[in-house]
Amino acid sequence: MSGDTFNGTEYGRELPVSVEDILSRLPIRARMAYTNLVTNAESRYDADSGWSCAYITQQALADEMFVCLRTATRAVKDLRTHGLVRVLAWPGSCTETQVRIAAIDVSSPFGPIQAALVRAPKQHLIDTAVAQLLAQNRQLEELAAGL
Numbered sequence: 001m002s003g004d005t006f007n008g009t010e011y012g013r014e015l016p017v018s019v020e021d022i023l024s025r026l027p028i029r030a031r032m033a034y035t036n037l038v039t040n041a042e043s044r045y046d047a048d049s050g051w052s053c054a055y056i057t058q059q060a061l062a063d064e065m066f067v068c069l070r071t072a073t074r075a076v077k078d079l080r081t082h083g084l085v086r087v088l089a090w091p092g093s094c095t096e097t098q099v100r101i102a103a104i105d106v107s108s109p110f111g112p113i114q115a116a117l118v119r120a121p122k123q124h125l126i127d128t129a130v131a132q133l134l135a136q137n138r139q140l141e142e143l144a145a146g147l
Contacts (some may be wrong), residue, residue, distance in 0.1 A: 015117055016103035017129035018085060025126070028079050029067070034084060036064045037099045049087075050102030055095070083133025088144040093138035104129040 018042075024033050037043060045055040062072035079085035081100075088096045106128045108114045117125065 014105050015107045015125060016105055017125050018103045019100055021126050022082050022130060024082060026082060027075075029065075029071055029075040029125075030069075030078035030082075032065050033061060034079060034099065035073060036061055036109070037097060038101065040064070043099070045101055047102075050100060051098045054097050054099070056096075056097055068134050081134075083130050083137055084130070086137040086141060088141060100133065104133060106132060 019034075025032075027049060037054060038052055039058065040054050040056055042056055043052045045052045058072050058076060059069055062069045063078070065072055065074075065075070076087070076097075080087065084100045084136055086098045088098065106117060106125055109116060117128070121126075
């Protein structure tokens with residue numbers, strides 16, 4: 001999507017940060033866990049939300065990764081602390097593991113912020129995307145816990 005230009009700054013321009021950009025910051029165990037969660041037979045991608053949902057236990061994930069439970073648990077924690085995985089425990093149902101697939105848009109409708117984002121280095125955009133995902137995940141997990 002192309003936006004309007006004012007004083008050399010393009011407004012309304014999407015600034016996507018790919019999941020791969022975030023994954024590149026994580027240890028190999030987290031990248032393995034991500035791949036296994038996405039390719040799991042129970043995983044279903046929702047194009048509207050950009051997330052893939054699966055009902056898989058951490059022990060089953062560890063078995064698929066051929067690692068111990070502790071390593072799988074640490075891998076999921078790595079993914080959660082970077083916003084790529086959220087675990088929702090709904091009362092009366094199985095735990096749902098959601099994995100981010102789609103790129104994260106870090107653009108802003110507020111002109112000065114958009115201008116700063118357009119000029120920001122890639123690492124800053126990745127930091128912004130991670131913070132955005134963590135805030136969204138925290139809200140959803142709090143909602144799930146309150147039901």
